[in-house]
Amino acid sequence: MEGVNTVRRPIDLRAKVGRLQLDSPFMLASGILGNEHSLIMRAYRAGASAVVTKTVFNNARNGYTPPIYFENEYYALNAVGLPGSGVEHFSEELALVKEESKPLIASVGGTSPEEFSGVAQRVIDAGADAVELNLSCPHVAGTGSEIGSKPDLVKEVVLAVRDALPRALIFAKLTPNTHDIGELGKAAVEGGADGLTAVNTLRGTGFDVTLRAPLLSHGYGGVSGHALHPVALYAVQNLRTVLPDTPIIGVGGVYSIEDALEFFIAGADAVQIGTAIRKRGLKIFGELRDDLATRLRNARASDFLKFKKELRI
Numbered sequence: 512m513e514g515v516n517t518v519r520r521p522i523d524l525r526a527k528v529g530r531l532q533l534d535s536p537f538m539l540a541s542g543i544l545g546n547e548h549s550l551i552m553r554a555y556r557a558g559a560s561a562v563v564t565k566t567v568f569n570n571a572r573n574g575y576t577p578p579i580y581f582e583n584e585y586y587a588l589n590a591v592g593l594p595g596s597g598v599e600h601f602s603e604e605l606a607l608v609k610e611e612s613k614p615l616i617a618s619v620g621g622t623s624p625e626e627f628s629g630v631a632q633r634v635i636d637a638g639a640d641a642v643e644l645n646l647s648c649p650h651v652a653g654t655g656s657e658i659g660s661k662p663d664l665v666k667e668v669v670l671a672v673r674d675a676l677p678r679a680l681i682f683a684k685l686t687p688n689t690h691d692i693g694e695l696g697k698a699a700v701e702g703g704a705d706g707l708t709a710v711n712t713l714r715g716t717g718f719d720v721t722l723r724a725p726l727l728s729h730g731y732g733g734v735s736g737h738a739l740h741p742v743a744l745y746a747v748q749n750l751r752t753v754l755p756d757t758p759i760i761g762v763g764g765v766y767s768i769e770d771a772l773e774f775f776i777a778g779a780d781a782v783q784i785g786t787a788i789r790k791r792g793l794k795i796f797g798e799l800r801d802d803l804a805t806r807l808r809n810a811r812a813s814d815f816l817k818f819k820k821e822l823r824i
């Protein structure tokens with residue numbers, strides 16, 4: 512029809528989390544797929560802009576015995592126990608995905624600053640583009656939120672990793688199991704973190720009423736999915752208030768484009784998707800990209816970064 516422009520304007524979905532350049536704001540969260548290179552490649556091909564691996568420790572670790580996962584329509588509860596084959600085997604898998612042009616972020620675990628910095632060094636040497644320090648798993652003794660709920664320990668761990676890797680891109684993944692997540696974020700940034708990931712799971716439990724037994728063999732675990740979403744949004748908003756210029760990745764209960772937009776309104780630069788993959792499969796990445804492009808078109812915007820700036824309140 513004359514006078515009607517039927518040509519669709521190109522939409523630029525690129526996102527930036529500090530120095531981390533992404534082809535969209537939708538990343539895969541840690542621990543959702545295994546660390547085999549074939550699974551990592553599947554996530555990229557499905558449209559994830561970056562992959563965060565399952566948390567890696569120096570040595571191989573056994574997880575907990577089943578049951579380790581429970582899910583209903585409101586939330587998931589997991590206590591997998593951070594199993595893994597150790598950093599040496601992980602580095603071999605990493606070598607097989609190194610040619611991928613999208614960022615690979617290795618989730619690093621440890622029970623001491625030395626273990627965190629040693630593993631971080633190994634994964635960066637093996638080709639990871641960044642590290643995300645797991646200072647937040649709520650159900651494994653001696654690591655995760657046991658360290659990450661204390662600001663002085665958060666700072667000590669991040670400082671050790673920064674000392675070992677002066678130029679590496681370091682994200683600290685924070686726990687919502689705290690009175691003041693802002694203090695944890697500030698401690699991580701003082702230690703030298705480039706950015707923050709908020710949040711890991713919230714400690715919780717549930718029972719089988721017939722068996723009168725916990726749903727998980729460990730007795731308790733971490734809550735993720737829809738129920739975590741408002742908790743994670745508050746964490747991001749609080750961190751954005753106390754750290755106006757720090758790159759922040761939001762994670763917790765993203766199932767739809769509305770969930771993601773809420774994170775951008777709260778101040779996140781990108782989001783990670785975890786539990787929703789069980790329900791919607793890896794195709795969620797392509798669907799979120801399409802939905803974001805539609806939102807931009809409807810708002811007569813052509814560029815996610817500008818669109819996001821205008822969303823902030």
Ligand SMILES: Cc1cc2nc3c(=O)[nH]c(=O)nc-3n(C[C@H](O)[C@H](O)[C@H](O)COP(=O)(O)O)c2cc1C
Nearest residue numbers: 540541542566589645710711735736763764785786
């Ligand atoms: C089964 C399962 C395993 C997880 N493993 C890890 C892990 O190894 N390291 C980590 O930092 N977070 C881990 N998480 C936490 C997620 O990365 C994410 O922070 C959390 O699930 C909230 O996001 P979601 O609601 O989109 O799942 C795991 C979560 C689930 C459900």
